[in-house]
Amino acid sequence: MGCGSSSDCGGCPSQSSGCGGGAPQQPQDFTAPLHELSSVKHVIGVVSGKGGVGKSSVTSLMAITMARKGYKVGILDADITGPSIPKIFGIKEKAYADEIGMYPVKSKGGIDVMSVNLLLENDTDPVLWRGPILGNVVKQFYSDVIWKDIDYLFVDMPPGTGDVAITVYQSLKLDGIIIVTSPQDLVSMIVEKAVKMADLMQVPIIGVVENYSYFHCPDNGKDYQIFGESHIEEILQKYGLLLLNRLPIDPTIANLCDKGDIEAIEKTNLENVSLPE
Numbered sequence: 001m002g003c004g005s006s007s008d009c010g011g012c013p014s015q016s017s018g019c020g021g022g023a024p025q026q027p028q029d030f031t032a033p034l035h036e037l038s039s040v041k042h043v044i045g046v047v048s049g050k051g052g053v054g055k056s057s058v059t060s061l062m063a064i065t066m067a068r069k070g071y072k073v074g075i076l077d078a079d080i081t082g083p084s085i086p087k088i089f090g091i092k093e094k095a096y097a098d099e100i101g102m103y104p105v106k107s108k109g110g111i112d113v114m115s116v117n118l119l120l121e122n123d124t125d126p127v128l129w130r131g132p133i134l135g136n137v138v139k140q141f142y143s144d145v146i147w148k149d150i151d152y153l154f155v156d157m158p159p160g161t162g163d164v165a166i167t168v169y170q171s172l173k174l175d176g177i178i179i180v181t182s183p184q185d186l187v188s189m190i191v192e193k194a195v196k197m198a199d200l201m202q203v204p205i206i207g208v209v210e211n212y213s214y215f216h217c218p219d220n221g222k223d224y225q226i227f228g229e230s231h232i233e234e235i236l237q238k239y240g241l242l243l244l245n246r247l248p249i250d251p252t253i254a255n256l257c258d259k260g261d262i263e264a265i266e267k268t269n270l271e272n273v274s275l276p277e
């Protein structure tokens with residue numbers, strides 16, 4: 001990379017590779033290609049600053065929403081060390097590969113899914129790989145998997161702003177990201193990191209979903225803010241972001257995820273979210 005200064009190149013590690021003596025250079029393009037048999041119109045990342053806020057559930061609900069609208073949908077589970085998409089959709093079948101490429105597994109509702117858990121012999125085997133290998137797996141899920149006629153490919157991103165998240169931002173041609181958050185104070189601070197990361201990576205933020213926003217008591221009809229008061233409005237205002245929706249704490253979501261039957265959900269509460277056409 002060029003350093004912008006031509007006065008003294010001594011000791012610079014880029015000297016031998018020839019940095020151009022301070023001449024401005026184009027930023028390197030790390031984008032991975034899609035498989036030649038793939039066709040993907042839009043790639044949407046679903047991110048959270050922190051684990052456990054419901055990122056995989058929101059990815060699944062968003063995918064179901066778009067599939068119900070008649071689009072062809074895929075989910076790339078980039079959360080390699082904590083993959084939960086196959087479990088949420090109750091997919092037991094393993095993915096198949098041949099000399100041409102890898103094939104995603106279809107959910108009951110016809111959503112194409114690729115996840116490391118569809119490749120591991122045993123679902124409970126831990127993935128003990130270091131950052132660069134994890135990043136390569138994500139790239140392979142993008143480049144070596146045949147994503148056929150997909151309108152929306154949702155990427156369940158690894159939580160946080162670490163190595164694999166950077167690889168996803170750099171390698172996948174993301175059209176935009178959805179940020180998932182919860183009302184806790186700590187989480188809202190971490191959301192700001194996710195917002196800044198997207199900014200640095202020059203990926204547009206489609207909007208924010210606040211999960212675990214409230215609990216609607218069926219006995220008295222009142223809403224309770226179990227995780228405390230929301231700070232989402234301040235963050236939305238500060239960064240000019242759109243609130244896609246607030247999702248309640250809903251035992252139905254937890255039960256359906258546990259049963260691997262999320263596609264049986266009646267309403268996703270994300271029906272009004274509009275994605276790039």
Ligand SMILES: Nc1ncnc2c1ncn2[C@@H]1O[C@H](COP(=O)(O)OP(=O)(O)OP(=O)(O)O)[C@@H](O)[C@H]1O
Nearest residue numbers: 051052053054055056057159248249250253254257
């Ligand atoms: N709105 C909700 N109401 C009730 N349960 C929920 C809701 N959202 C998510 N859950 C449950 O919370 C648990 C964690 O959700 P999920 O796996 O989606 O989180 P995550 O952010 O992807 O976690 P990780 O980052 O660790 O992968 C799951 O058991 C899920 O069923």
